[in-house]
Amino acid sequence: MSAPLQRRKIIVTRDEKGAKRFSKKIAQYGGKAIEVPLLSISYDENEENKRLLQELDPYKWIFFTSANGVEGFFTLLQLYEISFSTLKNIQIAVVGHKTEMKLKKYGFSADFMPTIYNADTMADEFLSSYPDPGKVLLVRGNLSRNILPEEFVKATISYDCIQVYKTMIKRANRDRLNKALQEDYDFITFSSPSAVDAFMTLSDYPINKPCVCIGTTTEQRAKEVGFMKCLSPDSEFTIEAMIQCMIDYINNKE
Known part of the structure:
Protein backbone atom coordinates (compact mmCIF):
# COMPACT_ATOMS: atom_id res chain seq x y z
CA MET A 1 0.00 0.00 0.00
CA SER A 2 1.24 3.52 -0.80
CA ALA A 3 1.76 5.99 2.01
CA PRO A 4 -0.09 9.19 0.99
CA LEU A 5 -0.20 10.36 4.63
CA GLN A 6 3.56 9.92 5.08
CA ARG A 7 4.96 12.31 7.73
CA ARG A 8 1.48 13.69 8.45
CA LYS A 9 0.42 14.02 12.07
CA ILE A 10 -3.28 13.70 12.73
CA ILE A 11 -5.06 14.34 16.03
CA VAL A 12 -7.79 11.76 16.62
CA THR A 13 -10.48 12.90 19.07
CA ARG A 14 -12.80 9.86 19.05
CA ASP A 15 -13.56 7.89 22.21
CA GLU A 16 -10.80 5.45 23.14
CA LYS A 17 -12.26 2.39 21.42
CA GLY A 18 -13.03 4.27 18.21
CA ALA A 19 -9.68 6.08 18.30
CA LYS A 20 -7.73 2.80 18.14
CA ARG A 21 -9.42 1.73 14.92
CA PHE A 22 -9.03 5.17 13.33
CA SER A 23 -5.35 5.32 14.33
CA LYS A 24 -4.71 1.91 12.78
CA LYS A 25 -6.22 3.08 9.48
CA ILE A 26 -4.11 6.26 9.53
CA ALA A 27 -0.97 4.18 10.12
CA GLN A 28 -1.82 1.99 7.12
CA TYR A 29 -1.54 5.11 4.95
CA GLY A 30 1.74 6.16 6.51
CA GLY A 31 0.40 8.80 8.88
CA LYS A 32 0.99 9.22 12.60
CA ALA A 33 -2.12 9.37 14.79
CA ILE A 34 -2.07 11.40 17.99
CA GLU A 35 -4.88 9.98 20.11
CA VAL A 36 -6.65 12.50 22.34
CA PRO A 37 -10.14 11.13 23.15
CA LEU A 38 -12.38 14.06 24.02
CA LEU A 39 -15.50 12.06 24.86
CA SER A 40 -16.39 9.05 26.97
CA ILE A 41 -19.40 6.79 26.45
CA MET A 168 -19.56 13.07 28.40
CA ILE A 169 -16.59 15.41 27.90
CA LYS A 170 -13.35 13.70 28.93
CA ARG A 171 -12.01 16.60 30.98
CA ALA A 172 -9.06 14.56 32.23
CA ASN A 173 -7.56 14.90 28.73
CA ARG A 174 -7.36 18.71 28.74
CA ASP A 175 -3.56 18.74 29.22
CA ARG A 176 -3.13 15.94 26.70
CA LEU A 177 -5.07 17.91 24.09
CA ASN A 178 -3.23 21.14 24.66
CA LYS A 179 0.14 19.39 24.52
CA ALA A 180 -0.85 17.92 21.12
CA LEU A 181 -1.97 21.35 19.88
CA GLN A 182 1.37 22.90 20.90
CA GLU A 183 3.23 20.42 18.74
CA ASP A 184 3.28 20.47 14.95
CA TYR A 185 0.30 18.61 13.47
CA ASP A 186 -1.46 18.58 10.10
CA PHE A 187 -5.12 17.74 10.77
CA ILE A 188 -7.52 17.38 13.67
CA THR A 189 -10.47 15.02 13.23
CA PHE A 190 -14.00 15.13 14.63
CA SER A 191 -16.61 12.36 14.46
CA SER A 192 -19.54 14.27 15.97
CA PRO A 193 -20.71 17.81 16.82
CA SER A 194 -20.25 16.91 20.50
CA ALA A 195 -16.54 16.25 19.83
CA VAL A 196 -16.27 19.76 18.36
CA ASP A 197 -17.94 21.19 21.45
CA ALA A 198 -15.63 19.20 23.72
CA PHE A 199 -12.65 20.59 21.81
CA MET A 200 -13.85 24.15 22.34
CA THR A 201 -14.32 23.46 26.05
CA LEU A 202 -10.86 21.94 26.58
CA SER A 203 -8.62 23.77 24.09
CA ASP A 204 -6.44 26.69 25.22
CA TYR A 205 -5.07 27.39 21.74
CA PRO A 206 -6.41 29.16 18.63
CA ILE A 207 -7.73 27.16 15.69
CA ASN A 208 -5.11 27.24 12.91
CA LYS A 209 -5.11 23.86 11.15
CA PRO A 210 -7.66 22.05 8.94
CA CYS A 211 -10.25 19.94 10.67
CA VAL A 212 -11.66 16.79 9.08
CA CYS A 213 -15.29 16.08 9.97
CA ILE A 214 -17.12 12.80 9.51
CA GLY A 215 -20.17 14.47 7.95
CA THR A 216 -22.08 17.62 7.16
CA THR A 217 -23.64 18.04 10.61
CA THR A 218 -20.24 17.90 12.31
CA GLU A 219 -18.77 20.19 9.66
CA GLN A 220 -21.52 22.74 10.24
CA ARG A 221 -20.78 22.78 13.98
CA ALA A 222 -17.05 23.18 13.36
CA LYS A 223 -17.69 26.20 11.13
CA GLU A 224 -20.04 27.69 13.72
CA VAL A 225 -17.33 27.64 16.41
CA GLY A 226 -14.68 29.18 14.15
CA PHE A 227 -12.88 26.54 12.11
CA MET A 228 -12.04 28.21 8.81
CA LYS A 229 -10.84 25.14 6.89
CA CYS A 230 -13.21 22.19 7.23
CA LEU A 231 -13.06 19.00 5.19
CA SER A 232 -15.79 16.36 5.07
CA PRO A 233 -16.91 13.52 2.78
CA ASP A 234 -19.72 14.17 0.31
CA SER A 235 -21.98 11.23 1.14
CA GLU A 236 -20.37 8.22 2.80
CA PHE A 237 -19.66 9.42 6.33
CA THR A 238 -16.98 6.98 7.50
CA ILE A 239 -13.42 7.16 8.81
CA GLU A 240 -12.22 5.75 5.49
CA ALA A 241 -13.87 8.66 3.70
CA MET A 242 -12.30 11.08 6.20
CA ILE A 243 -8.87 9.67 5.36
CA GLN A 244 -9.59 10.14 1.65
CA CYS A 245 -10.48 13.79 2.36
CA MET A 246 -7.03 14.29 3.90
CA ILE A 247 -5.31 12.60 0.96
CA ASP A 248 -7.23 14.72 -1.55
CA TYR A 249 -6.39 17.89 0.38
CA ILE A 250 -2.69 17.02 0.41
CA ASN A 251 -2.68 16.18 -3.29
CA ASN A 252 -4.46 19.41 -4.19
CA LYS A 253 -2.04 21.49 -2.16
CA GLU A 254 1.00 19.83 -3.67
Missing part, protein backbone atom coordinates in the same frame (compact mmCIF):
# COMPACT_ATOMS: atom_id res chain seq x y z
CA SER A 42 -21.42 5.06 29.18
CA TYR A 43 -24.57 2.98 28.87
CA ASP A 44 -27.75 4.14 30.52
CA GLU A 45 -29.07 1.48 32.88
CA ASN A 46 -32.35 2.48 34.56
CA GLU A 47 -35.82 1.15 35.29
CA GLU A 48 -37.53 3.07 32.48
CA ASN A 49 -35.15 1.57 29.92
CA LYS A 50 -35.71 -1.87 31.38
CA ARG A 51 -39.48 -1.44 31.09
CA LEU A 52 -39.28 -0.25 27.48
CA LEU A 53 -36.98 -3.07 26.43
CA GLN A 54 -39.18 -5.67 28.07
CA GLU A 55 -42.18 -4.41 26.07
CA LEU A 56 -41.00 -4.23 22.46
CA ASP A 57 -44.03 -5.94 20.91
CA PRO A 58 -45.89 -2.72 19.95
CA TYR A 59 -42.99 -1.44 17.82
CA LYS A 60 -42.87 -2.05 14.07
CA TRP A 61 -39.55 -0.22 13.55
CA ILE A 62 -36.43 0.47 15.60
CA PHE A 63 -34.21 3.39 14.53
CA PHE A 64 -30.48 3.47 15.21
CA THR A 65 -28.69 6.74 14.41
CA SER A 66 -25.23 5.69 15.64
CA ALA A 67 -23.07 2.65 16.26
CA ASN A 68 -22.99 3.65 19.93
CA GLY A 69 -26.78 3.38 19.97
CA VAL A 70 -26.63 -0.16 18.62
CA GLU A 71 -23.96 -1.13 21.15
CA GLY A 72 -25.89 0.42 24.02
CA PHE A 73 -29.19 -1.15 22.98
CA PHE A 74 -27.87 -4.69 22.78
CA THR A 75 -25.71 -4.24 25.87
CA LEU A 76 -28.85 -3.36 27.83
CA LEU A 77 -30.79 -6.30 26.33
CA GLN A 78 -28.05 -8.61 27.58
CA LEU A 79 -27.91 -6.89 30.95
CA TYR A 80 -31.64 -7.28 31.46
CA GLU A 81 -31.52 -10.87 30.11
CA ILE A 82 -33.92 -10.06 27.25
CA SER A 83 -33.69 -12.43 24.29
CA PHE A 84 -32.66 -10.97 20.94
CA SER A 85 -35.50 -13.02 19.46
CA THR A 86 -37.92 -10.34 20.69
CA LEU A 87 -36.74 -8.32 17.65
CA LYS A 88 -37.60 -10.94 15.05
CA ASN A 89 -40.81 -9.22 13.92
CA ILE A 90 -39.45 -5.66 14.13
CA GLN A 91 -37.89 -3.91 11.15
CA ILE A 92 -34.69 -1.94 11.69
CA ALA A 93 -33.52 1.38 10.23
CA VAL A 94 -29.90 2.56 10.49
CA VAL A 95 -28.35 5.90 9.62
CA GLY A 96 -25.38 4.46 7.74
CA HIS A 97 -22.94 1.69 6.88
CA LYS A 98 -20.95 1.71 10.13
CA THR A 99 -24.11 1.54 12.19
CA GLU A 100 -25.26 -1.44 10.14
CA MET A 101 -21.89 -3.13 10.60
CA LYS A 102 -22.33 -2.84 14.36
CA LEU A 103 -25.87 -4.23 13.98
CA LYS A 104 -24.54 -7.26 12.09
CA LYS A 105 -22.25 -8.00 15.03
CA TYR A 106 -25.43 -8.96 16.89
CA GLY A 107 -26.85 -11.02 14.02
CA PHE A 108 -29.22 -8.46 12.46
CA SER A 109 -29.35 -6.58 9.15
CA ALA A 110 -30.96 -3.25 8.37
CA ASP A 111 -34.25 -3.03 6.49
CA PHE A 112 -33.70 0.63 5.68
CA MET A 113 -30.64 2.88 5.28
CA PRO A 114 -30.64 6.38 3.69
CA THR A 115 -28.57 7.22 0.63
CA ILE A 116 -26.78 9.99 2.57
CA TYR A 117 -25.79 9.13 6.12
CA ASN A 118 -27.48 11.81 8.22
CA ALA A 119 -30.72 12.20 10.16
CA ASP A 120 -32.24 14.74 7.74
CA THR A 121 -31.98 12.41 4.76
CA MET A 122 -32.98 9.46 6.92
CA ALA A 123 -36.23 11.19 7.88
CA ASP A 124 -37.04 12.35 4.34
CA GLU A 125 -36.36 9.06 2.60
CA PHE A 126 -37.93 6.87 5.27
CA LEU A 127 -41.18 8.82 5.37
CA SER A 128 -41.32 8.83 1.57
CA SER A 129 -40.96 5.05 1.48
CA TYR A 130 -43.01 4.28 4.60
CA PRO A 131 -45.67 6.97 5.12
CA ASP A 132 -47.52 4.73 7.58
CA PRO A 133 -44.81 2.67 9.32
CA GLY A 134 -46.60 1.88 12.57
CA LYS A 135 -45.08 2.60 15.97
CA VAL A 136 -41.37 3.47 16.02
CA LEU A 137 -38.72 3.22 18.76
CA LEU A 138 -35.89 5.77 18.43
CA VAL A 139 -32.65 4.62 20.06
CA ARG A 140 -30.67 7.67 21.14
CA GLY A 141 -27.89 9.18 23.22
CA ASN A 142 -28.15 12.14 25.56
CA LEU A 143 -26.80 14.52 22.90
CA SER A 144 -28.84 13.24 19.94
CA ARG A 145 -30.44 15.89 17.74
CA ASN A 146 -34.22 16.17 17.54
CA ILE A 147 -34.61 15.94 13.76
CA LEU A 148 -36.28 12.53 13.71
CA PRO A 149 -38.70 13.23 16.61
CA GLU A 150 -39.69 16.54 15.01
CA GLU A 151 -40.28 14.96 11.61
CA PHE A 152 -42.28 12.12 13.14
CA VAL A 153 -44.48 14.62 14.95
CA LYS A 154 -45.11 16.49 11.68
CA ALA A 155 -46.00 13.20 9.98
CA THR A 156 -48.16 12.09 12.95
CA ILE A 157 -46.02 8.95 13.38
CA SER A 158 -46.39 7.26 16.76
CA TYR A 159 -42.98 6.89 18.41
CA ASP A 160 -41.09 6.52 21.69
CA CYS A 161 -37.48 7.40 22.50
CA ILE A 162 -35.05 5.37 24.56
CA GLN A 163 -31.75 6.92 25.68
CA VAL A 164 -29.32 4.02 25.89
CA TYR A 165 -26.01 5.88 26.25
CA LYS A 166 -24.48 9.08 27.58
CA THR A 167 -21.68 11.06 25.98
Whole structure:
Protein backbone atom coordinates (compact mmCIF):
# COMPACT_ATOMS: atom_id res chain seq x y z
CA MET A 1 0.00 0.00 0.00
CA SER A 2 1.24 3.52 -0.80
CA ALA A 3 1.76 5.99 2.01
CA PRO A 4 -0.09 9.19 0.99
CA LEU A 5 -0.20 10.36 4.63
CA GLN A 6 3.56 9.92 5.08
CA ARG A 7 4.96 12.31 7.73
CA ARG A 8 1.48 13.69 8.45
CA LYS A 9 0.42 14.02 12.07
CA ILE A 10 -3.28 13.70 12.73
CA ILE A 11 -5.06 14.34 16.03
CA VAL A 12 -7.79 11.76 16.62
CA THR A 13 -10.48 12.90 19.07
CA ARG A 14 -12.80 9.86 19.05
CA ASP A 15 -13.56 7.89 22.21
CA GLU A 16 -10.80 5.45 23.14
CA LYS A 17 -12.26 2.39 21.42
CA GLY A 18 -13.03 4.27 18.21
CA ALA A 19 -9.68 6.08 18.30
CA LYS A 20 -7.73 2.80 18.14
CA ARG A 21 -9.42 1.73 14.92
CA PHE A 22 -9.03 5.17 13.33
CA SER A 23 -5.35 5.32 14.33
CA LYS A 24 -4.71 1.91 12.78
CA LYS A 25 -6.22 3.08 9.48
CA ILE A 26 -4.11 6.26 9.53
CA ALA A 27 -0.97 4.18 10.12
CA GLN A 28 -1.82 1.99 7.12
CA TYR A 29 -1.54 5.11 4.95
CA GLY A 30 1.74 6.16 6.51
CA GLY A 31 0.40 8.80 8.88
CA LYS A 32 0.99 9.22 12.60
CA ALA A 33 -2.12 9.37 14.79
CA ILE A 34 -2.07 11.40 17.99
CA GLU A 35 -4.88 9.98 20.11
CA VAL A 36 -6.65 12.50 22.34
CA PRO A 37 -10.14 11.13 23.15
CA LEU A 38 -12.38 14.06 24.02
CA LEU A 39 -15.50 12.06 24.86
CA SER A 40 -16.39 9.05 26.97
CA ILE A 41 -19.40 6.79 26.45
CA SER A 42 -21.42 5.06 29.18
CA TYR A 43 -24.57 2.98 28.87
CA ASP A 44 -27.75 4.14 30.52
CA GLU A 45 -29.07 1.48 32.88
CA ASN A 46 -32.35 2.48 34.56
CA GLU A 47 -35.82 1.15 35.29
CA GLU A 48 -37.53 3.07 32.48
CA ASN A 49 -35.15 1.57 29.92
CA LYS A 50 -35.71 -1.87 31.38
CA ARG A 51 -39.48 -1.44 31.09
CA LEU A 52 -39.28 -0.25 27.48
CA LEU A 53 -36.98 -3.07 26.43
CA GLN A 54 -39.18 -5.67 28.07
CA GLU A 55 -42.18 -4.41 26.07
CA LEU A 56 -41.00 -4.23 22.46
CA ASP A 57 -44.03 -5.94 20.91
CA PRO A 58 -45.89 -2.72 19.95
CA TYR A 59 -42.99 -1.44 17.82
CA LYS A 60 -42.87 -2.05 14.07
CA TRP A 61 -39.55 -0.22 13.55
CA ILE A 62 -36.43 0.47 15.60
CA PHE A 63 -34.21 3.39 14.53
CA PHE A 64 -30.48 3.47 15.21
CA THR A 65 -28.69 6.74 14.41
CA SER A 66 -25.23 5.69 15.64
CA ALA A 67 -23.07 2.65 16.26
CA ASN A 68 -22.99 3.65 19.93
CA GLY A 69 -26.78 3.38 19.97
CA VAL A 70 -26.63 -0.16 18.62
CA GLU A 71 -23.96 -1.13 21.15
CA GLY A 72 -25.89 0.42 24.02
CA PHE A 73 -29.19 -1.15 22.98
CA PHE A 74 -27.87 -4.69 22.78
CA THR A 75 -25.71 -4.24 25.87
CA LEU A 76 -28.85 -3.36 27.83
CA LEU A 77 -30.79 -6.30 26.33
CA GLN A 78 -28.05 -8.61 27.58
CA LEU A 79 -27.91 -6.89 30.95
CA TYR A 80 -31.64 -7.28 31.46
CA GLU A 81 -31.52 -10.87 30.11
CA ILE A 82 -33.92 -10.06 27.25
CA SER A 83 -33.69 -12.43 24.29
CA PHE A 84 -32.66 -10.97 20.94
CA SER A 85 -35.50 -13.02 19.46
CA THR A 86 -37.92 -10.34 20.69
CA LEU A 87 -36.74 -8.32 17.65
CA LYS A 88 -37.60 -10.94 15.05
CA ASN A 89 -40.81 -9.22 13.92
CA ILE A 90 -39.45 -5.66 14.13
CA GLN A 91 -37.89 -3.91 11.15
CA ILE A 92 -34.69 -1.94 11.69
CA ALA A 93 -33.52 1.38 10.23
CA VAL A 94 -29.90 2.56 10.49
CA VAL A 95 -28.35 5.90 9.62
CA GLY A 96 -25.38 4.46 7.74
CA HIS A 97 -22.94 1.69 6.88
CA LYS A 98 -20.95 1.71 10.13
CA THR A 99 -24.11 1.54 12.19
CA GLU A 100 -25.26 -1.44 10.14
CA MET A 101 -21.89 -3.13 10.60
CA LYS A 102 -22.33 -2.84 14.36
CA LEU A 103 -25.87 -4.23 13.98
CA LYS A 104 -24.54 -7.26 12.09
CA LYS A 105 -22.25 -8.00 15.03
CA TYR A 106 -25.43 -8.96 16.89
CA GLY A 107 -26.85 -11.02 14.02
CA PHE A 108 -29.22 -8.46 12.46
CA SER A 109 -29.35 -6.58 9.15
CA ALA A 110 -30.96 -3.25 8.37
CA ASP A 111 -34.25 -3.03 6.49
CA PHE A 112 -33.70 0.63 5.68
CA MET A 113 -30.64 2.88 5.28
CA PRO A 114 -30.64 6.38 3.69
CA THR A 115 -28.57 7.22 0.63
CA ILE A 116 -26.78 9.99 2.57
CA TYR A 117 -25.79 9.13 6.12
CA ASN A 118 -27.48 11.81 8.22
CA ALA A 119 -30.72 12.20 10.16
CA ASP A 120 -32.24 14.74 7.74
CA THR A 121 -31.98 12.41 4.76
CA MET A 122 -32.98 9.46 6.92
CA ALA A 123 -36.23 11.19 7.88
CA ASP A 124 -37.04 12.35 4.34
CA GLU A 125 -36.36 9.06 2.60
CA PHE A 126 -37.93 6.87 5.27
CA LEU A 127 -41.18 8.82 5.37
CA SER A 128 -41.32 8.83 1.57
CA SER A 129 -40.96 5.05 1.48
CA TYR A 130 -43.01 4.28 4.60
CA PRO A 131 -45.67 6.97 5.12
CA ASP A 132 -47.52 4.73 7.58
CA PRO A 133 -44.81 2.67 9.32
CA GLY A 134 -46.60 1.88 12.57
CA LYS A 135 -45.08 2.60 15.97
CA VAL A 136 -41.37 3.47 16.02
CA LEU A 137 -38.72 3.22 18.76
CA LEU A 138 -35.89 5.77 18.43
CA VAL A 139 -32.65 4.62 20.06
CA ARG A 140 -30.67 7.67 21.14
CA GLY A 141 -27.89 9.18 23.22
CA ASN A 142 -28.15 12.14 25.56
CA LEU A 143 -26.80 14.52 22.90
CA SER A 144 -28.84 13.24 19.94
CA ARG A 145 -30.44 15.89 17.74
CA ASN A 146 -34.22 16.17 17.54
CA ILE A 147 -34.61 15.94 13.76
CA LEU A 148 -36.28 12.53 13.71
CA PRO A 149 -38.70 13.23 16.61
CA GLU A 150 -39.69 16.54 15.01
CA GLU A 151 -40.28 14.96 11.61
CA PHE A 152 -42.28 12.12 13.14
CA VAL A 153 -44.48 14.62 14.95
CA LYS A 154 -45.11 16.49 11.68
CA ALA A 155 -46.00 13.20 9.98
CA THR A 156 -48.16 12.09 12.95
CA ILE A 157 -46.02 8.95 13.38
CA SER A 158 -46.39 7.26 16.76
CA TYR A 159 -42.98 6.89 18.41
CA ASP A 160 -41.09 6.52 21.69
CA CYS A 161 -37.48 7.40 22.50
CA ILE A 162 -35.05 5.37 24.56
CA GLN A 163 -31.75 6.92 25.68
CA VAL A 164 -29.32 4.02 25.89
CA TYR A 165 -26.01 5.88 26.25
CA LYS A 166 -24.48 9.08 27.58
CA THR A 167 -21.68 11.06 25.98
CA MET A 168 -19.56 13.07 28.40
CA ILE A 169 -16.59 15.41 27.90
CA LYS A 170 -13.35 13.70 28.93
CA ARG A 171 -12.01 16.60 30.98
CA ALA A 172 -9.06 14.56 32.23
CA ASN A 173 -7.56 14.90 28.73
CA ARG A 174 -7.36 18.71 28.74
CA ASP A 175 -3.56 18.74 29.22
CA ARG A 176 -3.13 15.94 26.70
CA LEU A 177 -5.07 17.91 24.09
CA ASN A 178 -3.23 21.14 24.66
CA LYS A 179 0.14 19.39 24.52
CA ALA A 180 -0.85 17.92 21.12
CA LEU A 181 -1.97 21.35 19.88
CA GLN A 182 1.37 22.90 20.90
CA GLU A 183 3.23 20.42 18.74
CA ASP A 184 3.28 20.47 14.95
CA TYR A 185 0.30 18.61 13.47
CA ASP A 186 -1.46 18.58 10.10
CA PHE A 187 -5.12 17.74 10.77
CA ILE A 188 -7.52 17.38 13.67
CA THR A 189 -10.47 15.02 13.23
CA PHE A 190 -14.00 15.13 14.63
CA SER A 191 -16.61 12.36 14.46
CA SER A 192 -19.54 14.27 15.97
CA PRO A 193 -20.71 17.81 16.82
CA SER A 194 -20.25 16.91 20.50
CA ALA A 195 -16.54 16.25 19.83
CA VAL A 196 -16.27 19.76 18.36
CA ASP A 197 -17.94 21.19 21.45
CA ALA A 198 -15.63 19.20 23.72
CA PHE A 199 -12.65 20.59 21.81
CA MET A 200 -13.85 24.15 22.34
CA THR A 201 -14.32 23.46 26.05
CA LEU A 202 -10.86 21.94 26.58
CA SER A 203 -8.62 23.77 24.09
CA ASP A 204 -6.44 26.69 25.22
CA TYR A 205 -5.07 27.39 21.74
CA PRO A 206 -6.41 29.16 18.63
CA ILE A 207 -7.73 27.16 15.69
CA ASN A 208 -5.11 27.24 12.91
CA LYS A 209 -5.11 23.86 11.15
CA PRO A 210 -7.66 22.05 8.94
CA CYS A 211 -10.25 19.94 10.67
CA VAL A 212 -11.66 16.79 9.08
CA CYS A 213 -15.29 16.08 9.97
CA ILE A 214 -17.12 12.80 9.51
CA GLY A 215 -20.17 14.47 7.95
CA THR A 216 -22.08 17.62 7.16
CA THR A 217 -23.64 18.04 10.61
CA THR A 218 -20.24 17.90 12.31
CA GLU A 219 -18.77 20.19 9.66
CA GLN A 220 -21.52 22.74 10.24
CA ARG A 221 -20.78 22.78 13.98
CA ALA A 222 -17.05 23.18 13.36
CA LYS A 223 -17.69 26.20 11.13
CA GLU A 224 -20.04 27.69 13.72
CA VAL A 225 -17.33 27.64 16.41
CA GLY A 226 -14.68 29.18 14.15
CA PHE A 227 -12.88 26.54 12.11
CA MET A 228 -12.04 28.21 8.81
CA LYS A 229 -10.84 25.14 6.89
CA CYS A 230 -13.21 22.19 7.23
CA LEU A 231 -13.06 19.00 5.19
CA SER A 232 -15.79 16.36 5.07
CA PRO A 233 -16.91 13.52 2.78
CA ASP A 234 -19.72 14.17 0.31
CA SER A 235 -21.98 11.23 1.14
CA GLU A 236 -20.37 8.22 2.80
CA PHE A 237 -19.66 9.42 6.33
CA THR A 238 -16.98 6.98 7.50
CA ILE A 239 -13.42 7.16 8.81
CA GLU A 240 -12.22 5.75 5.49
CA ALA A 241 -13.87 8.66 3.70
CA MET A 242 -12.30 11.08 6.20
CA ILE A 243 -8.87 9.67 5.36
CA GLN A 244 -9.59 10.14 1.65
CA CYS A 245 -10.48 13.79 2.36
CA MET A 246 -7.03 14.29 3.90
CA ILE A 247 -5.31 12.60 0.96
CA ASP A 248 -7.23 14.72 -1.55
CA TYR A 249 -6.39 17.89 0.38
CA ILE A 250 -2.69 17.02 0.41
CA ASN A 251 -2.68 16.18 -3.29
CA ASN A 252 -4.46 19.41 -4.19
CA LYS A 253 -2.04 21.49 -2.16
CA GLU A 254 1.00 19.83 -3.67
